[in-house]
Amino acid sequence: MKTKKITLLAMCVALAMILSYVESMIPSPGIPGVKLGLANIVVVFALYKLGWGEAAGVSLLRVFLVSLLFGHAASLMYSAAGAVLSLAGMILLKKTDRLSCVAVSVIGGVLHNAGQILMAWLLMGPNVIYYLPVLVLSGTVAGVAIGVVSALIVRRVDLK
Amino acid sequence: MSAFFADRKRRADLIVIAALLLLALALYLVIGATRTEGGAVVVRVDGVVTERHALTDDGIYPLNGGSNILVIAEGQAWLSEANCPDLLCVKQGKIHYTGQSIICLPNRLTVTVEGGESNGVDFVVG
Numbered sequence: 001m002k003t004k005k006i007t008l009l010a011m012c013v014a015l016a017m018i019l020s021y022v023e024s025m026i027p028s029p030g031i032p033g034v035k036l037g038l039a040n041i042v043v044v045f046a047l048y049k050l051g052w053g054e055a056a057g058v059s060l061l062r063v064f065l066v067s068l069l070f071g072h073a074a075s076l077m078y079s080a081a082g083a084v085l086s087l088a089g090m091i092l093l094k095k096t097d098r099l100s101c102v103a104v105s106v107i108g109g110v111l112h113n114a115g116q117i118l119m120a121w122l123l124m125g126p127n128v129i130y131y132l133p134v135l136v137l138s139g140t141v142a143g144v145a146i147g148v149v150s151a152l153i154v155r156r157v158d159l160k
Numbered sequence: 161m162s163a164f165f166a167d168r169k170r171r172a173d174l175i176v177i178a179a180l181l182l183l184a185l186a187l188y189l190v191i192g193a194t195r196t197e198g199g200a201v202v203v204r205v206d207g208v209v210t211e212r213h214a215l216t217d218d219g220i221y222p223l224n225g226g227s228n229i230l231v232i233a234e235g236q237a238w239l240s241e242a243n244c245p246d247l248l249c250v251k252q253g254k255i256h257y258t259g260q261s262i263i264c265l266p267n268r269l270t271v272t273v274e275g276g277e278s279n280g281v282d283f284v285v286g
Contacts, residue, residue: 028248028251030252072265099169099176100169102177103172106173106176106177128263129191130259130261136183137184137188139180140177140180
């Protein structure tokens with residue numbers, strides 16, 4: 001791996017971590033799992049500019065480090081389930097080349113929430129399914145916002 | 161060059177977004193239609209039932225060794241206090257429909273409204 005690429009990936013991870021931290025300072029609306037997903041901007045950027053392996057690496061490393069630094073014992077499992085499902089969906093969707101990165105980000109947001117619900121189901125039983133409608137809605141809305149920002153950044157940043 | 165402004169993709173994007181919004185609405189309606197007024201409040205820690213109270217059983221109940229405080233009054237249940245920093249469970253508000261729940265992730269605790277009769281007070285110590 002070239003030094004330039006190592007540096008770039010490290011910066012992506014650091015930026016994603018900072019965005020997670022910034023997001024943790026935004027007051028929560030009171031429903032678990034409803035959030036903006038600012039760190040996904042970096043993941044979408046990495047997916048479009050660096051490749052799917054790099055995006056997966058940045059996302060998973062971010063989840064691990066943020067849980068270690070700011071999270072509690074359970075948060076790693078929820079975040080990891082969300083991140084893995086979200087990554088898988090975004091990578092596959094991008095490969096089809098039918099949608100722009102706005103829809104890719106939307107699917108990522110919804111699947112992230114779906115992954116967390118799935119993990120919550122495993123840990124706490126099927127009643128968490130009542131959160132699904134609001135989490136699909138919030139994942140879609142947040143995904144559009146994150147996707148539009150990502151699209152602008154992907155278009156404007158030239159890595160050459 | 162930007163994929164964002166390519167028309168074919170933008171149309172496909174809108175279809176995906178519209179489909180997901182419809183999905184959220186459909187899920188909401190399906191879950192809302194099957195919703196009924198609950199009878200009992202069930203507390204679980206790590207998925208194991210630790211307490212059960214009737215929704216008519218007004219009172220203040222410390223849960224999980226005092227990590228969260230459950231209040232039942234006027235046919236509704238809510239958490240008034242918690243020892244976690246984010247207090248998400250307190251912000252989740254009052255519940256009374258069957259299947260509604262309050263979730264406290266840090267303490268792996270859930271408070272769920274379940275159906276059934278609102279008389280007998282089972283007290284299961286797990």
